[in-house]
Amino acid sequence: MIPLFRFLSRLPLPWLHALGSLLGWLTWLASPTYRRHLQQNLVLALGEHEATRVRAQAIAEAGKTALELPAIWLQPLPVAAAHVVQVSGWELVEAARREGKGILFLTPHLGCFEITAQYYSQTAPITVLYRPPKQSWLQRMILEGRQRAQLKLAAADLSGVRALIKALKRGEAVGMLPDQAPKVGEGRWLDFFGRPAYTMTLAARLSETGARIFVVYAERLPKGAGYHFRIGEPAAPIEGDTVARAQCINREIERLIRECPGQYLWGYNRYKRPSGAEAPPDGKAQEVQRAAGDEATARVAPVHAEVSA
Numbered sequence: 001m002i003p004l005f006r007f008l009s010r011l012p013l014p015w016l017h018a019l020g021s022l023l024g025w026l027t028w029l030a031s032p033t034y035r036r037h038l039q040q041n042l043v044l045a046l047g048e049h050e051a052t053r054v055r056a057q058a059i060a061e062a063g064k065t066a067l068e069l070p071a072i073w074l075q076p077l078p079v080a081a082a083h084v085v086q087v088s089g090w091e092l093v094e095a096a097r098r099e100g101k102g103i104l105f106l107t108p109h110l111g112c113f114e115i116t117a118q119y120y121s122q123t124a125p126i127t128v129l130y131r132p133p134k135q136s137w138l139q140r141m142i143l144e145g146r147q148r149a150q151l152k153l154a155a156a157d158l159s160g161v162r163a164l165i166k167a168l169k170r171g172e173a174v175g176m177l178p179d180q181a182p183k184v185g186e187g188r189w190l191d192f193f194g195r196p197a198y199t200m201t202l203a204a205r206l207s208e209t210g211a212r213i214f215v216v217y218a219e220r221l222p223k224g225a226g227y228h229f230r231i232g233e234p235a236a237p238i239e240g241d242t243v244a245r246a247q248c249i250n251r252e253i254e255r256l257i258r259e260c261p262g263q264y265l266w267g268y269n270r271y272k273r274p275s276g277a278e279a280p281p282d283g284k285a286q287e288v289q290r291a292a293g294d295e296a297t298a299r300v301a302p303v304h305a306e307v308s309a
Contacts, residue, residue: 001137008067009074013083014224016067024063027267038062038267045193045254046261057262064220065112065265072114073141077148081119082226084218089231092214097124102168102211105175106203108253109265110217112227117175119218119229121151126173127164129202131156161202168211178203178249181269184276188243192250196280197271204245207238215252219260 008016027034038058042051072080096103105120107113120126128146130153132139147153152167154160164174179192182200190199207213213234218227235255238248257264273280 001135002141005070005141006074009070011071012224013068013071013226016071017064017220017224020064020067021060022063023067024059024061027063028059034267037269041193041266041268041270044195045257045266050261054261058264058266061220061263062265062267065109068112069114072112072118073144073146077118077122080115081122084115084119084229085221085226086228087119087231088228089214089216092212092231092233093120096212096214097171099212100171102171102209103173104168104203104206104209104211104213105173106178106213106215106249106252107175107217108179108256109177109268110256110260111220111263112218113177115218115227116216116229117146117151118148120173120175121148124173125150125152125167126175127152127154127167128175129154129156129160129164164206165209168206168209174206174211176203176206179253179270181272181274184274187274187277188246189278189280190243190247190250192270193254195271197250198274198277198280199246199250201242201246203249204238204242207245207249208242213238215256217256217260217263220263 011019028038039051039055042055042058045051046054071083093103105116105126107116117126117128128151130142130146132155152163154163154167164176167174178200180200181187181198182202186202187198187200189196191197192199214231215234216229216231218229220227234248234252236248236251238245238252240248
């Protein structure tokens with residue numbers, strides 16, 4: 001896989017996105033589990049009519065998510081970051097820096113979520129949470145591609161959480177994917193598009209440090225033209241206790257997804273029940289995916305889940 005990744009990293013972004021669209025459709029056709037998750041999640045969140053309108057784009061965009069990774073990870077940072085051709089909301093970041101505030105970037109599985117930290121690291125330090133993947137080759141690619149001069153990785157354990165808190169207290173930035181399904185003991189069952197989803201509480205705890213919170217994503221532009229990095233403040237305050245804050249964050253993620261529904265990773269099994277976790281509050285326990293094959297088909301590719309913070 002490593003030679004393939006290196007080969008793909010040399011291809012232009014329009015080619016990678018074209019091949020990614022094909023990969024997305026091949027995955028859709030080959031995997032009944034993936035088709036079921038994608039369709040169920042679309043309908044639940046958007047309703048039948050909107051789900052039908054968005055489905056074809058969602059299938060193609062999910063494939064792009066996988067094949068754009070080599071270009072972002074293995075190209076020199078100036079080359080990778082140059083794929084961001086438009087930025088909205090950067091003045092918010094500059095204001096937070098002038099105040100000496102730590103910055104918490106909340107980035108869902110929407111658009112190109114890998115490019116955001118890479119782009120930001122050109123101008124200032126940023127720390128992202130890191131969970132070692134099961135595949136050794138992918139571990140090597142992540143370490144080679146994600147670690148930049150000012151982009152630091154924090155292990156998904158107690159020491160990593162401490163590193164994130166210290167970074168915020170230093171006035172630096174932290175980035176994470178708050179819609180990542182956590183392990184048992186690391187989350188709570190909270191509403192997400194009208195259905196209980198096991199939701200991480202770490203993002204909510206970090207929001208209690210007084211850091212400035214921004215909800216961000218990098219929208220893919222048509223025909224591989226690059227990305228539009230969109231930075232915004234939460235539409236409603238992130239406040240209350242940890243659980244209330246986590247629910248507020250879920251609402252913000254829903255809002256971002258509705259802005260760009262065709263580029264969300266709908267095939268990701270967001271509603272799975274982690275092994276050992278209590279049943280959802282409605283009593284409808286979700287299937288626990290134990291087989292590696294099912295884990296692979298529940299997403300467009302296993303890469304998506306393994307690299308998520």
